[in-house]
Amino acid sequence: MDLSDFERDNTGSCRLSSPVPEVCRAEDCCLGIDEAGRGPVLGPMVYGICFCPLSRLGDLEALKVADSKTLSEAERERLFGKLEQARDFVGWALDILSPNLISTSMQRRAKYNLNSLSHDTAMALVQLALDQGVRVTQVFVDTVGPADKYQQKLKERFPEVEVTVRPKADSLFPVVSAASICAKVARDHAVKRWKFLEDLKDLKMDYGSGYPNDPKTKEWLSQCLDPVFGFPQFVRFSWSTAQLILDGRAVPVRWEDSEEGAGGSPAAGRGSGTPSLLSYFARTQAATERQSHRFFHERGLETVADL
Amino acid sequence: DQWVLVAPESVTDLPGKTENGPVFTRLHNPCTGEAALYLFDTNAQQLFEVKAFHEDYHSWFIDQTVQHDGRLLLVTPMDPLFMVLYYLIKAEKEQGKFQPLDQIVIDADFPSCSMLLQCAKLKSFLHHVTDEKEIGNKKFYKYNKEKTLKWLNKKVDQTVRALKIGNVNVGPRVQSTTFISGGQGSDVKEEDYIRYAHGLISEYIPKELSEDLAKY
Amino acid sequence: LLPCEIRHNGPAAVSRFFSPAI
Known part of the structure; x- marks a missing residue:
């Protein structure tokens, strides 16, 4: 799996895909979607799809791409190798979403939450397969948020496709298990080969599992914290684990859309309320304050009384 | 402590050795009557007003700070004459001589107002706003x-010219200063x-004088 | 000039996290 593009620039997203087997263009196919790295506070989240002709599902099952959660990293690598060897009838594609992209999406003014990001990424991968000529007739995917809403969304987007949204889909449907393998292997590689843009000096890379409830991960977060800049971009700033540490130990930072009256949220935090439209037009002025000539206040210029 | 400031280079010119470098000082703002910050350049040859571009939610990175x-x-x-004008008007009201x-230019609240008298050309421009008498070698003003x-x-005329050259929007329409239109508009x-x-x-002048100027 | 207010005066590891771009 060649992640060199993402290794070079791990600030955005990166798409990878296998060549499309000819048989997937000629026959009806089923497609599975799964994700890797949803829960951790560190590293990217990866969405993966895997597809094969309906007629070859038995062959896919024979590869024994079981529930990937029970497998070790080495076992996942081995299974991915098997999928690669089955390239005459199995195709895959991945979207790697960097922690920076996740953080900025969740924290920008028009909030783009993780579920929406997940849905859109999944749908974009299905569309990619269709655009590449894969004859997708069935899609299987695990639930992300309310199952019925996700199913409806997918059905509206792909009316010609039979969509099945089911909890634990990776243990029910081999094509989802296969997608899970691809996604997890990609995340494993991305994390292992992560290039920190920041100069972290002597910081040890012993961050544990990367999950928020791992004490080693929390300790590492505390150690790598910069009071002004927060964390390296390896960290998902939008995770409450990260925000709590910033709350306690970073300097207060206020943005234009910070919550009204708040003392100031830390580097990562922003208010969630929608600001009044009026707030964009006028700065509040004390009743006794004399307003200067429009030349000055239109340009944001004011008299200085003190340095 | 540090601040970010844009000023003409001449503010910090040091002609020869002098201890009288540029000085920030608070003076009586002739319009508001309150203290405001001004700057005198080396040897107080020239007066500068200090304004700030100030929007909410900004800070600076300066090098590694x-x-x-x-x-x-x-x-x-x-023009230091604006500053001196306040004291001239005050003296006229209080003494009338x-x-x-x-x-005239004395202020217990702003003692550095006396530096205004060092400004180059101030004395040669005073006649625009005063009557002068010379007795012996001393000049007297009213x-x-x-x-x-x-x-x-x-x-005002000079300002009108500058507004036109600078294409400043003076019309009744509210318009963003970063919006570049073809012109002022026909209105x-x-x-x-x-x-x-x-x-x-x-x-830059007291309110009463502004009202008189409006009538003029 | 930053688009946020940082309530602190003091050292900041600017060059560790930002590189200038034109």
């Missing part, structure tokens, strides 16, 4: 309202320029 105060200070030359300048209004009128009249310029000049 962070500065909370996100203002950008701007220093621009200012000819006095030496160093007895505020002249009519002369002052004539001088201020010239200031802008000469009166709008004069009204705008009067308003700008009024930022």
Whole structure:
């Protein structure tokens, strides 16, 4: 799996895909979607799809791409190798979403939450397969948020496709298990080969599992914290684990859309309320304050009384 | 402590050795009556007003430091006659007689106002706003309202010219200063320029004088 | 000039996290 593009620039997203087997263009196919790295506070989240002709599902099952959660990293690598060897009838594609992209999406003014990001990424991968000529007739995917809403969304987007949204889909449907393998292997590689843009000096890379409830991960977060800049971009700033540490130990930072009256949220935090439209037009002025000539206040210029 | 400031290079010119470098000082703002910050250059040859570009939610990175105060200070030359005018008017109200300048420009709240008298050309321009008498080698001054209004009128005319050259929006429409339109629009009249310029000049003179200037 | 208010005066590891770009 060649992640060199993402290794070079791990600030955005990166798409990878296998060549499309000819048989997937000629026959009806089923497609599975799964994700890797949803829960951790560190590293990217990866969405993966895997597809094969309906007629070859038995062959896919024979590869024994079981529930990937029970497998070790080495076992996942081995299974991915098997999928690669089955390239005459199995195709895959991945979207790697960097922690920076996740953080900025969740924290920008028009909030783009993780579920929406997940849905859109999944749908974009299905569309990619269709655009590449894969004859997708069935899609299987695990639930992300309310199952019925996700199913409806997918059905509206792909009316010609039979969509099945089911909890634990990776243990029910081999094509989802296969997608899970691809996604997890990609995340494993991305994390292992992560290039920190920041100069972290002597910081040890012993961050544990990367999950928020791992004490080693929390300790590492505390150690790598910069009071002004927060964390390296390896960290998902939008995770409450990260925000709590910033709350306690970073300097207060206020943005234009910070919550009204708040003392100031830390580097990562922003208010969630929608600001009044009026707030964009006028700065509040004390009743006794004399307003200067429009030349000055239109340009944001004011008299200085003190340095 | 540090601030970010844009000023003409001449502010920090040091001709020869001198201990009288540029000085920030608080003076009486002739319009508001409150303290405001001004700058005298080396040897107080020139007066500058200090304004700040100030929007909410800004800070600075300066090299390897962070500065909370996100203002950008701007220093621009200012005619010291505006500052002296306040004291001339005050002296006229209180005494109504000819006095030496160093007895007119006195302020217990702002003792550095005496530095205004060092400004180059101040004395040669005082006649625009005063009547003068010379007794022996000493000059005596008295505020002249009519002369002052004539001088201020010239200031307004100069300001109108500058507004036109600078294509400043003086019309009634509210428009973003970063919006570049083809022109002022057909609804802008000469009166709008004069009204705008009067308003700008009024930022530098007492309210009563501004009202008189408006009538003039 | 930053688009946020940082309530602190003091050292900041600017060059560790930012590189200038034109």
